[in-house]
Amino acid sequence: MATQQELTKETRDTARVARRAERGELALRPPVDVFETADGLTLEADMPGVSKERLNLRVDGNTLLLEGKIEVPVGEQMEALYADVRSTLYRCRFALSNELDTEHIEANLKDGVLSVRIPKRAELRPRRIEVQSG
Amino acid sequence: MFERFNAFDRGLLAQFRRLEQEMDEIFGDSLTWAGARNIRSLPTGTFPAVNVAATPDAVTVYLFAPGLDPKTLDTSIQQNLLSVSGQREVKLQKDATYYRQERFSGEFRRVISLPEDVDPDKVEAKYVDGIVQVTVGRQASAKPRQIEIQ
Numbered sequence: 126m127a128t129q130q131e132l133t134k135e136t137r138d139t140a141r142v143a144r145r146a147e148r149g150e151l152a153l154r155p156p157v158d159v160f161e162t163a164d165g166l167t168l169e170a171d172m173p174g175v176s177k178e179r180l181n182l183r184v185d186g187n188t189l190l191l192e193g194k195i196e197v198p199v200g201e202q203m204e205a206l207y208a209d210v211r212s213t214l215y216r217c218r219f220a221l222s223n224e225l226d227t228e229h230i231e232a233n234l235k236d237g238v239l240s241v242r243i244p245k246r247a248e249l250r251p252r253r254i255e256v257q258s259g
Numbered sequence: 260m261f262e263r264f265n266a267f268d269r270g271l272l273a274q275f276r277r278l279e280q281e282m283d284e285i286f287g288d289s290l291t292w293a294g295a296r297n298i299r300s301l302p303t304g305t306f307p308a309v310n311v312a313a314t315p316d317a318v319t320v321y322l323f324a325p326g327l328d329p330k331t332l333d334t335s336i337q338q339n340l341l342s343v344s345g346q347r348e349v350k351l352q353k354d355a356t357y358y359r360q361e362r363f364s365g366e367f368r369r370v371i372s373l374p375e376d377v378d379p380d381k382v383e384a385k386y387v388d389g390i391v392q393v394t395v396g397r398q399a400s401a402k403p404r405q406i407e408i409q
Contacts, residue, residue, distance in 0.1 A: 151278060153275075153278070156361035156362045156363065157359055157361050157362070158349065158357070158359055158360050158361065158362050159357070159358040159359040160352055160355040160356060160357045160358065161355060161356045161358065162352070162354060162355045162356075163354075167352075167355075169349075169362065170362075171325045171326070171362050171363075171389070172325065172389070173307075173323040173324065173325040173388065173389030173390050174323065174388055174389065174390050175388060175389075176388050196388075197310060197321050197390060198387065198390075198392065199312060199319075200314060200319075201314070202314045202315070203312040203313065203314050203319070204312060204313055204314070205310070205311070205312050206311040206312060206313050206318070206374075207309065207310065207311040207371075208310045208311070209275075209305075209308035209309050209310060209323070210308045210310055210323055211278060212278060235326075236325055236326055236327065236386070236388065236389045237323075237324075237325030237326065237388050237389015237390065238325045238326040238389065
């Protein structure tokens with residue numbers, strides 16, 4: 126049986142972990158697929174528990190930031206029995222290269238999967254060169 | 260000293276392990292999962308991740324399985340064993356160069372041991388934002404009853 130002191134310490138520790146999770150120190154890096162085609166780059170990330178309102182997708186210069194607050198619908202009086210996922214935040218960052226057109230990023234979030242498409246700048250895409258004859 | 264240095268980041272498994280280590284350090288023996296693992300448990304990082312929570316009336320199992328068609332899930336319960344299996348396929352694009360392919364693709368199954376007092380006839384499931392939520396009611400007789408004093 127935990128003593129009063131132990132329980133208070135546990136409450137403080139829980140609060141401390143929660144604060145660290147809030148500050149993003151205990152963020153989970155989501156599994157990500159990244160592939161490139163001739164006209165752009167696509168990134169797909171697994172972020173279950175994140176809805177559009179809790180998604181933070183930002184481009185800062187050449188850095189792409191993906192952040193999502195995880196919310197698991199819990200009821201009152203719920204007590205955790207087992208947890209694989211103990212963090213409340215997904216986060217990852219990518220450095221983008223210059224030929225990517227960050228002004229025209231498109232993103233889609235469905236069933237916890239975030240899909241981000243970054244086109245390449247039109248002038249830098251591979252182009253066929255028409256050869257005139259004569 | 261090197262825990263936060265990105266060059267050593269080796270993906271989701273390493274993340275889980277680090278997080279688990281930190282959690283174990285903080286919570287120690289005061290919470291059940293830091294102690295003996297259930298014999299049916301799988302290594303951390305298995306898809307899908309599972310969380311289990313309970314109230315006196317019901318036990319809720321959360322499976323973190325994004326990008327699924329919930330109709331393809333097979334959820335069954337036998338006494339207190341909940342089994343969820345399905346398939347999450349990630350179609351690889353043709354003519355694309357892949358730099359990372361970390362997302363799970365394929366068939367999965369997770370079997371979760373629930374508390375003994377669950378009622379297998381009271382099961383509900385829903386799929387929201389990539390989380391499969393299975394709620395199993397508990398048998399009424401197991402709930403603590405108030406005893407009236409005359």
